[in-house]
Amino acid sequence: MSRLQGKVVLVTGAARGQGRAHAVAFAREGADVVAVDIDSDTGGIGSVPYPTARAADLAETAAQVEALDRRIVARTADVRDGAALEAAVAEGLETFGRLDALVANAGVFSQAPFWEMGEQQFRDVLEVNLLGVWRSMKAVAPHMIEQRRGSMVLISSVNGVRGNAGAAHYAASKHGVLGLMRSAALELGPHGVRVNAICPGLVDTPMTNWPGVYDQMAGRPGGTRADFESSALHYGVLGGQGALAPEAVADAAVWLAADGASGVTGQAIPVDAGHLALPGYNPAPVQPAADRP
Numbered sequence: 001m002s003r004l005q006g007k008v009v010l011v012t013g014a015a016r017g018q019g020r021a022h023a024v025a026f027a028r029e030g031a032d033v034v035a036v037d038i039d040s041d042t043g044g045i046g047s048v049p050y051p052t053a054r055a056a057d058l059a060e061t062a063a064q065v066e067a068l069d070r071r072i073v074a075r076t077a078d079v080r081d082g083a084a085l086e087a088a089v090a091e092g093l094e095t096f097g098r099l100d101a102l103v104a105n106a107g108v109f110s111q112a113p114f115w116e117m118g119e120q121q122f123r124d125v126l127e128v129n130l131l132g133v134w135r136s137m138k139a140v141a142p143h144m145i146e147q148r149r150g151s152m153v154l155i156s157s158v159n160g161v162r163g164n165a166g167a168a169h170y171a172a173s174k175h176g177v178l179g180l181m182r183s184a185a186l187e188l189g190p191h192g193v194r195v196n197a198i199c200p201g202l203v204d205t206p207m208t209n210w211p212g213v214y215d216q217m218a219g220r221p222g223g224t225r226a227d228f229e230s231s232a233l234h235y236g237v238l239g240g241q242g243a244l245a246p247e248a249v250a251d252a253a254v255w256l257a258a259d260g261a262s263g264v265t266g267q268a269i270p271v272d273a274g275h276l277a278l279p280g281y282n283p284a285p286v287q288p289a290a291d292r293p
């Protein structure tokens with residue numbers, strides 16, 4: 001049985017990676033989709049060291065949703081631009097007549113020790129990962145309050161619970177998402193709107209497939225995809241399971257949006273192959289003094 005038949009979801013950062021998986025998973029369960037993302041050919045983010053999505057990626061998401069016989073409104077919109085988000089929501093409401101769920105998924109990552117990070121690099125991550133989530137919630141909240149029903153799923157991270165050495169701004173943004181989620185759940189609960197977050201562990205997407213992440217996972221410069229794959233086995237506890245597929249996170253988002261989770265609000269749900277259950281793992285320990293060159 002389709003769990004989201006006749007419902008409509010807004011997915012931010014929907015062009016690829018987890019965002020595409022959310023759009024497709026919701027469509028498979030019967031939902032129509034409003035999908036937004038940036039086009040890095042016309043509006044990239046300077047301090048992000050890997051390529052963000054292009055218009056062709058969003059078109060591919062649209063094609064995959066339509067192949068499931070669901071409808072999609074796919075628009076270039078930046079979560080740093082509240083008016084652009086509101087325009088996409090208005091178009092979605094005009095097209096579909098309703099909006100039942102939000103997956104606030106758009107996010108960026110970069111690396112530097114916090115004391116070497118420039119203002120712009122820090123602000124770029126906060127602007128997208130935290131303020132962008134708030135703007136997305138703000139764009140859909142009035143409608144959900146009016147219809148006295150809705151489910152918001154915010155994508156945080158295990159870095160919303162633990163630190164990230166080399167990405168303090170990212171961890172701060174993802175901790176912030178959980179504070180936003182818990183507060184919004186209190187504010188929207190009386191209106192019948194649920195708000196939850198997912199804390200993914202390591203997920204195999206373009207955000208994690210570039211040399212900086214390979215180095216971080218390897219614990220040394222010159223890391224490779226092979227290092228990423230072998231280190232990923234240390235990241236969780238499920239045997240033989242390395243980086244998660246984006247679909248594993250989308251499955252949780254579908255559950256949170258559907259009526260099966262009608263009693264769940266204000267929760268941060270890890271989808272991390274057990275990462276947060278681990279007692280701890282240092283990927284790059286400093287050698288004892290005697291071994292240092």
Ligand SMILES: NC(=O)c1ccc[n+]([C@@H]2O[C@H](COP(=O)([O-])OP(=O)(O)OC[C@H]3O[C@@H](n4cnc5c(N)ncnc54)[C@H](O)[C@@H]3O)[C@@H](O)[C@H]2O)c1
Nearest residue numbers: 013017018038052053078079106107157200202203205207
């Ligand atoms: N990959 C991981 O290991 C991992 C782990 C935990 C949490 N996350 C979070 O999951 C979410 C999805 O990331 P992903 O892994 O699919 O990476 P990704 O880079 O493939 O996807 C992120 C999407 O967000 C879009 N985006 C970036 N800035 C935007 C903006 N200003 N406006 C609109 N769209 C924008 C990108 O173009 C891209 O399509 C992010 O919030 C990320 O922080 C990722």
